[in-house]
Amino acid sequence: MASSTSTSTSGGSPFEYAPAPESRAIVDLKPSYGLFVDGDFVDGRGRSFKTISPATEEVLAEVAEADEADVDAAVRAARRAHTRVWGRMPGKERAKYLFRIARIIQERARELAVLESLDNGKPIRESRDVDVPTAAAHFFYYAGWADKLEYAGYGTTPVGVAGQVIPWNFPLLMLAWKVAPALACGNTVVLKPAETTPLTALLFAEICQQADLPPGVVNIVTGAGATGAAVVSHDDVDKVAFTGSTGVGRSIAQAVAGTRKKVTLELGGKAANVVFDDAPLDQAVEGIVDGIFFNQGHVCCAGSRLLVQESVYDELLDRLKRRMSTLRVGDPLDKNTDVGAINSGEQLQRIRELSEVGDAEGAERWEVACDLPTTGFWFPPTIFTGVSQAHRIAREEIFGPVLSVLTFRTPHEAVEKANNTPYGLSAGIWTEKGSRILWMADQLRAGVVWANTFNKFDATSPFGGYKESGYGREGGRHGLEGYLR
Amino acid sequence: MTRTTTRTAKADERIDVRKTYKLYIGGAFPRSESGYSYEVADSRGRFLANAARASRKDARDAVVAARKAFGGWAGRTAYNRGQILYRVAEVMEDRRPQFVDAVRKAEGLTAARAETTLDRSIDRLVWYAGWADKIAQVVGGANPVAGPYFNISSPEPTGVVAVLAPEQSSLLGLVSVLAPVVATGNTAVLVTSESRPLPAVTLAEVLATSDVPGGVVNILTGGYAGPGPWLASHMDVNAIDLTGAAGDPEGATAMERAAAENLKRVRRAPDAEPDWTDDPGLDRMTAFLETKTVWHPKGI
Numbered sequence: 017m018a019s020s021t022s023t024s025t026s027g028g029s030p031f032e033y034a035p036a037p038e039s040r041a042i043v044d045l046k047p048s049y050g051l052f053v054d055g056d057f058v059d060g061r062g063r064s065f066k067t068i069s070p071a072t073e074e075v076l077a078e079v080a081e082a083d084e085a086d087v088d089a090a091v092r093a094a095r096r097a098h099t100r101v102w103g104r105m106p107g108k109e110r111a112k113y114l115f116r117i118a119r120i121i122q123e124r125a126r127e128l129a130v131l132e133s134l135d136n137g138k139p140i141r142e143s144r145d146v147d148v149p150t151a152a153a154h155f156f157y158y159a160g161w162a163d164k165l166e167y168a169g170y171g172t173t174p175v176g177v178a179g180q181v182i183p184w185n186f187p188l189l190m191l192a193w194k195v196a197p198a199l200a201c202g203n204t205v206v207l208k209p210a211e212t213t214p215l216t217a218l219l220f221a222e223i224c225q226q227a228d229l230p231p232g233v234v235n236i237v238t239g240a241g242a243t244g245a246a247v248v249s250h251d252d253v254d255k256v257a258f259t260g261s262t263g264v265g266r267s268i269a270q271a272v273a274g275t276r277k278k279v280t281l282e283l284g285g286k287a288a289n290v291v292f293d294d295a296p297l298d299q300a301v302e303g304i305v306d307g308i309f310f311n312q313g314h315v316c317c318a319g320s321r322l323l324v325q326e327s328v329y330d331e332l333l334d335r336l337k338r339r340m341s342t343l344r345v346g347d348p349l350d351k352n353t354d355v356g357a358i359n360s361g362e363q364l365q366r367i368r369e370l371s372e373v374g375d376a377e378g379a380e381r382w383e384v385a386c387d388l389p390t391t392g393f394w395f396p397p398t399i400f401t402g403v404s405q406a407h408r409i410a411r412e413e414i415f416g417p418v419l420s421v422l423t424f425r426t427p428h429e430a431v432e433k434a435n436n437t438p439y440g441l442s443a444g445i446w447t448e449k450g451s452r453i454l455w456m457a458d459q460l461r462a463g464v465v466w467a468n469t470f471n472k473f474d475a476t477s478p479f480g481g482y483k484e485s486g487y488g489r490e491g492g493r494h495g496l497e498g499y500l501r
Numbered sequence: 502m503t504r505t506t507t508r509t510a511k512a513d514e515r516i517d518v519r520k521t522y523k524l525y526i527g528g529a530f531p532r533s534e535s536g537y538s539y540e541v542a543d544s545r546g547r548f549l550a551n552a553a554r555a556s557r558k559d560a561r562d563a564v565v566a567a568r569k570a571f572g573g574w575a576g577r578t579a580y581n582r583g584q585i586l587y588r589v590a591e592v593m594e595d596r597r598p599q600f601v602d603a604v605r606k607a608e609g610l611t612a613a614r615a616e617t618t619l620d621r622s623i624d625r626l627v628w629y630a631g632w633a634d635k636i637a638q639v640v641g642g643a644n645p646v647a648g649p650y651f652n653i654s655s656p657e658p659t660g661v662v663a664v665l666a667p668e669q670s671s672l673l674g675l676v677s678v679l680a681p682v683v684a685t686g687n688t689a690v691l692v693t694s695e696s697r698p699l700p701a702v703t704l705a706e707v708l709a710t711s712d713v714p715g716g717v718v719n720i721l722t723g724g725y726a727g728p729g730p731w732l733a734s735h736m737d738v739n740a741i742d743l744t745g746a747a748g749d750p751e752g753a754t755a756m757e758r759a760a761a762e763n764l765k766r767v768r769r770a771p772d773a774e775p776d777w778t779d780d781p782g783l784d785r786m787t788a789f790l791e792t793k794t795v796w797h798p799k800g801i
Contacts, residue, residue, distance in 0.1 A: 479794070492644055
């Protein structure tokens, strides 16, 4: 898998780069979109909402907001498809539909990447090199499981209808994480994309039509929190899969109490990225930058707490600031862009507020000097030094390009600080000493540990958290468990 | 609680030394902090003993003890944990008459059936002891990622697990819910059957005299109505097994809802108590395991 942030320039003064915009002509945007239910696009019964480009605030399309009756129709369609077609189809035939979908995602990769960057604000380099190819890989991977479930160890009976609610930070990739294993195991799905990023899910609906997927196997209902709540709490939904905030995850866990619904939750994080004094510093700096500025820091497993051993603190901070000064912030469709737009005005407000709390609590703010566009939502790559464990910017998920820097002296102190959080999604370790890597990896209470690397994802590799970062795993053989009885 | 039947002793009869069964917390046998105890009767309603009725404070103390023991227990080698649990089975064999008597009285079984229940309970414990150093190989493994990385997934214990033991099966059910939790490296706060708690206290005495470190297993008698909701909402408990709330959907739902506060892993209550002689499968271990995936680049 490609590195998500590569060095675009070296040295102190960045070269002038000519813009290298990816053409958006490949995307054929309709003025409005309905819901995808039972194989067709249908009008919603409720209102509609606009989805905008966060880089320009330009309206991209009008999208239907599914109400309870719409969700009910989608669940009924999914149930019918499960009972009549998909639940009884032999695994090797289901597999072929998934392989088809994977291939179409590859064929339409450029279109999907441009649309993702338009709707989400992420750099085209990321959507092109990470989001879309990894989404295709998930369909390929799970396609192969469909006729091999008896070897996976979780039974072979599908759960039934899966209600899936996904976030705005990796819209297509999160769809793939949810839909591919569900379908491979013989479930049908009702999926709700995030309200700020519905467009690639709707393009995926077209891909399902193109693959001749039987109607009702995949249903997509657009909308906001109320639509998601209707999906999760629908009586005929057998399985709930959610990726998003810990707050919403908690309310889902409450809502399903007393039911027989299976639940997997992939929630927030506040990952520690721990740098020891023997770490290869240039590689560590790349990993730190990748860890927090990849996808504008809109990553649940972002390395948002940097823990640096005191003896290398000054040197590391110098190098980090120098590297950050070369980051290009701007037009998501420019192929040179490293950091794109913040996904929404609401998210920008939250990042600003928590950063102001950082100032008020006495941490020292340093940000990259860069000219930010005048329209759209932007926040410069920022670090806070002098952060203590009690500071809110060291405890709460900011979900933006803001890094809190803390220090430690001994490995035990590093472990204690790293684990001092209600979250437990991911962690990073930077050291040249093998035994220390393995010791640290044992001690860190987190579901994914990256040693001398960061933010790597793969269809075969289980992903998910400890503690309040949620439960269940997505990816790999483990990712089948939530979709089988 | 129904009043147990009593009888008056004859003038020349030796008076029994009656035992007050206490709680088991952090390797010690304290009385309930609340001072409450209750009368435990046999299956025909005759008085057996007084048992402690655990309070909210006892539940909190037990969680503190379990948390304190967690790092050490999870950090032991799996081989060592397996040996320690096997040792518990050995000590149970040593105390067969005591367990048979406890199970007979609690469950109203014939001597032969109580013997069989004890056999199964010991065998179940031996079975789980053997899993301690095998489960990682069965549920973990290397992941063939599409890049130059070493990538491995391994199970790790969830942490402090609250276990509501079944109401009816006082020994086989008890061992079947407790052993998988601790074999995998978790520490447990176990709430016993309310009406049949004595085999659990006997087991506590075995644990205290074998090599299980204090705090790894904590045993609260008196039923889950008191401590259950507190354990469900306790922010330092990582998971809860509601098996003991079988047949109490309202209570189980309230506890599951409370458990959402810190995203506890919840093993829901079955509609009715299962047949404990069935093959247990891996579920009771995997329910309280996390999967940790570690990446490292490969290169020269």
